[in-house]
Amino acid sequence: MKIEAQDVHVYYGQDHTLKGVSLTVKKNTVTALIGPSGCGKSTFLRCMNRMNDLIDNCHVKGNILIDGVDINSPSVNINELRKAVGMVFQKPNPFPKSIFENVAYGLRVNGVSNKEYINDKVEWSLKQAALWDEVKDKLKKSALALSGGQQQRLCIARALAVEPSILLMDEPASALDPISTSKIEELIYNLKASYTIMIVTHNMQQASRTSDKTAFFYMGELVEYDDTRTLFTNPKKERTQNYITGRFG
Amino acid sequence: MAKKLGKRMRQKQVRKNKWYEFQDKSFKYIALAATGIGVLVLCVLLYDVFFDGFGRLDWKFFLDSSSRKAKNAGIYAAMGGTLWIMALTTIIAFPIGIGAGIYLEEYNKKGRLSNILEVNISNLAGIPSIIYGLLGLEVFSRTLMLGDTAITGALTLALLILPIIIVSTREALKTVPYNLREASFALGASQWQTIWHQILPASIPGIVTGAILAISRAIGETAPLIVIGAATYITSVPKLPNESFTVLPIQIFYWIGKPQHDFQVNAAAAIIVLLGITFVMNGAAVYLRYRWQKKVKW
CATH class of the missing domain: 1.20.5 (Single alpha-helices involved in coiled-coils or other helix-helix interfaces)
Structure with a gap:
């Protein structure tokens, strides 16, 4: 198992946001997390690379094992963890720097200074993110001049450059137009061969198109977790049925 | 109906x-x-x-120092003193103020203690400057035995503008979008790397603007320097920070207190110079902000 979550609870101050979630994720699969707003799916995603640590009054209980290592144990270096578990955010958030520097940043903060290596890695990452052909002639241009969809793929390239084994995506296409969205989805499908991907989405079709497994969250609980096809065609719980057919949410 | x-x-x-x-x-x-x-x-x-x-206003006015005769008096010593004070205050106040601002905004966990700190720093910015003068007199001049020297003046003014620099640094840091921090942390950057490579470059226009405005306030201050005993009649620019000094506002204050009309004219001329310096500094702050804002867009 690539990821094993065991009875994960998350508290924001007094709020009990995530109530005992357990699930396992296999290597090189795409797992979709779905559920209405505020159900805890993003919170769960953010437990994987300990982004919740940035929030002052947030507490996480329970074990999360990645490759068998408890990521919350004191011996784990949080910066190393975040290099191994890349993340793409809802709103494209490139740095206000050149396209090249955006991708190179992760390497530079890693202490890489070999120019040739950085050049190669930037090219490789941009190719992985299917952006190379569109930007290869303007690597020195500001990343903020790119379109939203391109920016999001740049953010994916940036995450890939530090060679993570897991990629977390928090509604990566929700701010994008349909064409950019389909590009991102295609990309997710291609990246699956080399990465384990977890994606939060509000778009049910997206979840069914891109993922192998789907987890349905509701009110901080994991209601149902199954193969995507099974969950969408033959859900076991009534709540899941109601949600995926659009009766609430 | x-x-x-x-x-x-x-x-x-x-x-x-x-x-x-x-x-x-x-x-x-x-x-x-x-x-x-x-x-x-x-x-x-x-x-x-x-x-x-x-x-x-002529060259002679800039090159003459204090004199008993109004026609022979100039602002050489006061200008020199003001430049000394400006430089020393900058050296003392910028690193401490910006450092404190970064700590409070980026490192300090939000809580009761940080609230108390925050309120008090804002309060400090509102304390009358003469109080700072009294503090400087007691702490720097007497206790640390630095006397009525330029370094005492600079330390006192640095204290005076520290809260302003801290507050403006924090405001500048606050304008940096949170998702920029997230993006950097998510790539495995440490907190310091995030601050150094992302947050500071994005917020430096605001920080520098605030700091320049604070310094321009410092060079206009009179009361605290009078309290610590800055000289009113002096004929030379201090060569080292541990010599006695005067500054433009004090020179103006001294001249205005004289009964002779010619000294009043001197005061008016010195006011023009002082206004000129503050205008140039404020202008520089506006210009820097404008220049940098064009570079950094969200």
Whole structure:
């Protein structure tokens, strides 16, 4: 198992946001997390690379094992963890720097200074993110001049450059137009061969198109977790049925 | 019946709309008048000072030091002292103020203690400057036995503008979007790397602008320097920070207190110089902000 979550609870101050979630994720699969707003799916995603640590009054209980290592144990270096578990955010958030520097940043903060290596890695990452052909002639241009969809793929390239084994995506296409969205989805499908991907989405079709497994969250609980096809065609719980057919949410 | 009622309602609405329109217009003119008063007072002040002092401005005025004769007196020593104070205050206040701002905004966990700190720093910015003078007199001049020297003056003024720099640094850091921090952390960057590579470059225009404005406030201060015992009659620029000094505002204050008309003219001329320095610094702050803002867009 690539990821094993065991009875994960998350508290924001007094709020009990995530109530005992357990699930396992296999290597090189795409797992979709779905559920209405505020159900805890993003919170769960953010437990994987300990982004919740940035929030002052947030507490996480329970074990999360990645490759068998408890990521919350004191011996784990949080910066190393975040290099191994890349993340793409809802709103494209490139740095206000050149396209090249955006991708190179992760390497530079890693202490890489070999120019040739950085050049190669930037090219490789941009190719992985299917952006190379569109930007290869303007690597020195500001990343903020790119379109939203391109920016999001740049953010994916940036995450890939530090060679993570897991990629977390928090509604990566929700701010994008349909064409950019389909590009991102295609990309997710291609990246699956080399990465384990977890994606939060509000778009049910997206979840069914891109993922192998789907987890349905509701009110901080994991209601149902199954193969995507099974969950969408033959859900076991009534709540899941109601949600995926659009009766609430 | 219903029709009649509808008509009356409409009339009422029309009356109301007229009243809102009147409110709208009258507020605009009140605001305009308020702005006008501010500008007018500034213009009168500038006119008065220029009328009195402009004729007195020549090279000799910049190269002469204090003298008993108004015609031979100049601002050489005061200018030199002001530049000393400016440089020393900058060296002392910038690193401490910006460092404290970064700590409070980026490292400090939000909680009771940080709230108390925050409120107190804002309060410090509002304390009358003469209080800082008394503090400087007791702590730097007497306890640390630095005497009435330029370094005492600079330390005192640095204390005075620290809260301003801290607050403006924090404001500048706050304008950096949170998702930039997230993006950096998510790539495995440490907190320091995030601050150094992402947050500071994005917020430096605001930080520097605030710091320049703080310094320009410092060089206009008189009261705290009088309290720590800055010289009023001095004929040389200090060569080292541990010599006695005077600054432009004190020179102006001293001249204005003299009965002879010619000294009043000197004061007016010195005011023009002081105003010039503050205008240039504020202008630089505005220019820097403008330049950098064009570079960094979200």
